[in-house]
Every structure is written in structure tokens, then in C-alpha cells.
Amino acid sequence: MNPSDARRRILLIEDRRTGGLPDAAILAQAGYVVDALDGLEACAAAAQHPYALILMALEAADLDGVIEAARCIRRLPYPRGDVPILVLTGALGETDRERCRAVGMDGFLTRSGEQETLLEAVAHWVEAADDPTWGLDARPGVTAPLLNRRTLAQLEEDLGAELLPEVLSTFLTETARRLGLLEARVGAGDAAGAADEAHALKGSAGTFGAMALRQAVDEMERSGRGGDAARLAALLPEVRRLVTATCALLAAEYSSVVADTPRP
Missing domain, CATH: 3.40.50.2300 (Response regulator)
Structure with missing residues (x-):
């Protein structure tokens, strides 16, 4: 070979x-x-x-x-x-x-x-x-990575190296806000509302290459569409963890990103 x-x-x-x-x-x-x-x-x-x-x-x-x-x-x-x-x-x-x-x-x-x-x-x-x-997309037996660097590389090429940190900072802030809304919907037992918030978070996560988070909130969205409030509550801690880990990794790799990393 x-x-x-x-x-x-x-x-x-x-x-x-x-x-x-x-x-x-x-x-x-x-x-x-x-x-x-x-x-x-x-x-x-x-x-x-x-x-x-x-x-x-x-x-x-x-x-x-x-x-x-x-x-x-x-x-x-x-x-x-x-x-x-x-x-x-x-x-x-x-x-x-x-x-x-x-x-x-x-x-x-x-x-x-x-x-x-x-x-x-x-x-x-x-x-x-x-x-x-x-x-x-995760394959059987293969866990999606926290970040798809191909996506980030393409964003940097499209936006430019100077603008990318600013856009990532906005993503981190918006992700923290979306997580709070998702938590509120789950806490209120609003499965349909939680599905809507999970869908919005899934879209932004995919755009910025946060693939493990995207996979997790996709499951939350499907559970919400099915009206499974118990499953939503069970999935929420893992989504919190992935938000924290993803935002921390992005902030570490792009040192000029200034945003509060959400803590579960």
C-alpha cells in the first residue's frame, strides 16, 4: 500500500x-x-x-x-x-x-x-x-463531532477572517438566548413550543458547524412534535452540556470571540 x-x-x-x-x-x-x-x-x-x-x-x-x-x-x-x-x-x-x-x-x-x-x-x-x-449526519456507531471544521472553513472563506469572529460572537449570544427559551418551554410542559425552539436552534447550529448540538436538538424537535414532554425533559441536560461545550470550544479556537458561554 x-x-x-x-x-x-x-x-x-x-x-x-x-x-x-x-x-x-x-x-x-x-x-x-x-x-x-x-x-x-x-x-x-x-x-x-x-x-x-x-x-x-x-x-x-x-x-x-x-x-x-x-x-x-x-x-x-x-x-x-x-x-x-x-x-x-x-x-x-x-x-x-x-x-x-x-x-x-x-x-x-x-x-x-x-x-x-x-x-x-x-x-x-x-x-x-x-x-x-x-x-x-451521524452514522450508526459514529458520534457527530462538536464542530465540523469544513463548515467553519467555508464560512471564513465566504465572510472573511476579520468578520468571522464577530459573526461567531453573535451565534454564541443567540445560542444562549435560544437555550433559555427552550428550557422555559420544556419547564412549562409546552411540547409544541419546545419543538419550535429546538428547530430554530438546530438551524443555527447547522449553519455554524455545531453538529453534535444539531443532532441533539433534532431529537428534541422530533420528541416535541410527538408531544412527548417526558422525553423532552430527559434530553434537555445533554443539550445544555453540548451548548456549553460547543460555545467553549468556539471561543477557545477564535480567541477574539467575546461572548458569555452559557452554563447549564
């Missing part, structure tokens, strides 16, 4: 001082081209080479190092910074998962000891990343 084939090329971030992990060998045997590097080298490699997927082996690298590497990669210009980033871990608490999501990591692969499980999960993400509509 040609090593330049980006559809089969994976960046594996690990701390080689520990002697490494068998993940690189497993992936190589399955036909992937694997660059196994530590965090200090990973961002430079991601800037130079097109990857289908980036795996961060948390057992072999400290969390702070993994987060810094992910933050560096997400700051790379499109398309180098628009690659799925997954954490490969044995166990990770929710607080640490939130830290990972906040810098743009897309998901978590839990070590099960089974090679087939790892390879099936990697294949899912590689297939999704190879799809030109990556992030627009």
Missing part, C-alpha cells in the same frame, strides 16, 4: 518512553499506515501529513500532554486540523472526558482486550472521515 494514501494513514500518539503499546502493530497488521509519535512530535506531523484518524493512547501518555497535543492539532488550518481525534483508554472519568471534548476531541475508544473491537471502531471513524459529508 502506498504510504501517501491518507485514507489508511493513522497518527497514533503515545509516550514511547514507556516502551509503547501494541496498538501500532495491530493497526499495521490490518493494513493501516501508522505513524506512532509522542505528543511533542504529533502536531508537527499532523501539519505535514494528511491523516484519516488520530488516536491518543491515554495509558501511554499523561492527560495534560494529550490535551495539549489535541489543542495544537485543532489550531492547524483546514484540512489538517479537521481530522477525527479519539482517545484510546482503559477508563476515563466524566470530568476528564469533558476536558477532552473541550479541546475538540471527538470520541473515546475503550480498551477491551479484543483486537476486533479496536479495528471495528477504527474502521467506523475512518469511513466517516473519508465521507465528504463528515459531521453533517
Whole structure:
């Protein structure tokens, strides 16, 4: 296989001082081209080479190092910074998962000891990343990313780099307002009104590439149209979390954006 084939090329971030992990060998045997590097080298490699997927082996690298590497990669210009980033871990608490999501990591692969499980999960993400509509619609087994950077890159091209932060600031403020309206509708048991607010939030989320949020409020809209008030109440905490995470990530990546990040 040609090593330049980006559809089969994976960046594996690990701390080689520990002697490494068998993940690189497993992936190589399955036909992937694997660059196994530590965090200090990973961002430079991601800037130079097109990857289908980036795996961060948390057992072999400290969390702070993994987060810094992910933050560096997400700051790379499109398309180098628009690659799925997954954490490969044995166990990770929710607080640490939130830290990972906040810098743009897309998901978590839990070590099960089974090679087939790892390879099936990697294949899912590689297939999704190879799809030109990556992030627009979730596939089975593939979680939508917080941000679709293709969408943001197109917005920057259309609006210009100077105007984009101002428009994003407006989006953050409007998202906080829409979340408040949605919460009020759900609290009042107004399923139809909640569906309308979810629909409006879904439209703006899609426009600005907030794909995980778009997916979540789409489910809220469908529940509201069906008059399922209990389901709306059950879905609301996840929408709150995604609003907070998405707005924090946008504000972090576009430092000139000035807006209050909503807190659930």
C-alpha cells in the first residue's frame, strides 16, 4: 500500500518512553499506515501529513500532554486540523472526558482486550472521515463531532477572517438566548413550543458547524412534535452540556470571540 494514501494513514500518539503499546502493530497488521509519535512530535506531523484518524493512547501518555497535543492539532488550518481525534483508554472519568471534548476531541475508544473491537471502531471513524459529508449526519456507531471544521472553513472563506469572529460572537449570544427559551418551554410542559425552539436552534447550529448540538436538538424537535414532554425533559441536560461545550470550544479556537458561554 502506498504510504501517501491518507485514507489508511493513522497518527497514533503515545509516550514511547514507556516502551509503547501494541496498538501500532495491530493497526499495521490490518493494513493501516501508522505513524506512532509522542505528543511533542504529533502536531508537527499532523501539519505535514494528511491523516484519516488520530488516536491518543491515554495509558501511554499523561492527560495534560494529550490535551495539549489535541489543542495544537485543532489550531492547524483546514484540512489538517479537521481530522477525527479519539482517545484510546482503559477508563476515563466524566470530568476528564469533558476536558477532552473541550479541546475538540471527538470520541473515546475503550480498551477491551479484543483486537476486533479496536479495528471495528477504527474502521467506523475512518469511513466517516473519508465521507465528504463528515459531521453533517451521524452514522450508526459514529458520534457527530462538536464542530465540523469544513463548515467553519467555508464560512471564513465566504465572510472573511476579520468578520468571522464577530459573526461567531453573535451565534454564541443567540445560542444562549435560544437555550433559555427552550428550557422555559420544556419547564412549562409546552411540547409544541419546545419543538419550535429546538428547530430554530438546530438551524443555527447547522449553519455554524455545531453538529453534535444539531443532532441533539433534532431529537428534541422530533420528541416535541410527538408531544412527548417526558422525553423532552430527559434530553434537555445533554443539550445544555453540548451548548456549553460547543460555545467553549468556539471561543477557545477564535480567541477574539467575546461572548458569555452559557452554563447549564
